[in-house]
Amino acid sequence: MVRPRKAVARLKKYRPPLEGRGGKMRLDFNENTVGCSPVVVRALRRVLTSDWLARYPEYEEGRKILAKYFGVEPKEMLLTNGTDDAIKMICDTFVDPGDVLVVPAPTFPVYQFFHEIAGGRLVGVRYDEDFRLPIEKMVAAVKKRARWVALANPNNPTGTTVSKKDVATLLRAAAGTVVLVDEAYFEFCGETVLPWVRKFPNLVVTRTFSPRHSKPSSTRVTSAGTSKRCGPIAPSSAGGSTPWASPMCRVPPILS
Numbered sequence: 001m002v003r004p005r006k007a008v009a010r011l012k013k014y015r016p017p018l019e020g021r022g023g024k025m026r027l028d029f030n031e032n033t034v035g036c037s038p039v040v041v042r043a044l045r046r047v048l049t050s051d052w053l054a055r056y057p058e059y060e061e062g063r064k065i066l067a068k069y070f071g072v073e074p075k076e077m078l079l080t081n082g083t084d085d086a087i088k089m090i091c092d093t094f095v096d097p098g099d100v101l102v103v104p105a106p107t108f109p110v111y112q113f114f115h116e117i118a119g120g121r122l123v124g125v126r127y128d129e130d131f132r133l134p135i136e137k138m139v140a141a142v143k144k145r146a147r148w149v150a151l152a153n154p155n156n157p158t159g160t161t162v163s164k165k166d167v168a169t170l171l172r173a174a175a176g177t178v179v180l181v182d183e184a185y186f187e188f189c190g191e192t193v194l195p196w197v198r199k200f201p202n203l204v205v206t207r208t209f210s211p212r213h214s215k216p217s218s219t220r221v222t223s224a225g226t227s228k229r230c231g232p233i234a235p236s237s238a239g240g241s242t243p244w245a246s247p248m249c250r251v252p253p254i255l256s
């Protein structure tokens, strides 16, 4: 038998429910329980032809529209196949074996998943008993040569937010570290650091259509970053993104 890499063999199995969720109140994946907007359904019906389904998507038009929506240049944004794909691209681009990722604990497990596949090590900074994130401990952990930091804001599963002041503190302290601010739940809190992507060259912001727009079945991640950031990430994405993927932006990255 050909053995997988050690980093892969060590991974804990992720066991999501693979069937039997239809017709039930599904809260386990943070899906929108009232369904997708009828406007989206109408738009999809309009374009859904056998030819459309048979073609790899053309990204440029959608990218321009989304860039306008997010207030960034198209070249500052990548489209990815969901936030998960954006996270994988960050690991493919920046993580060597032994590199450190700093995350709040607990948080969305996918950062750890792709980081460990790349052979990286995880440092978790625990929330205090009032579910506040001790930002000074995050900063201290980052200063010990972290390669990247992942901050879901708002966080999953705590539902807590980190103030913009604290995010700025982290960004300044982590000038040589990639800082991903995952704004998958931005629409539930309204605070964003997306405009900072031009100010902080180490910042990547992701947004997703999944939770707010209730479209996980056709997820589009848009991450916006500055061109410096998108520059290094883009080559790892097979020409902007894989032919079947959606959007991700980089240097101030937005994913949606």
Ligand SMILES: Cc1ncc(COP(=O)(O)O)c(C=O)c1O
Residues within 6 Å of the ligand: 029, 030, 081, 082, 083, 084, 085, 108, 152, 155, 156, 182, 184, 185, 207, 208, 209, 210, 216, 219, 220, 221, 256
């Ligand atoms: C914090 C966070 N980021 C990203 C995602 C997944 O986003 P996507 O469906 O775009 O991969 C989730 C889904 O649970 C999440 O909780």
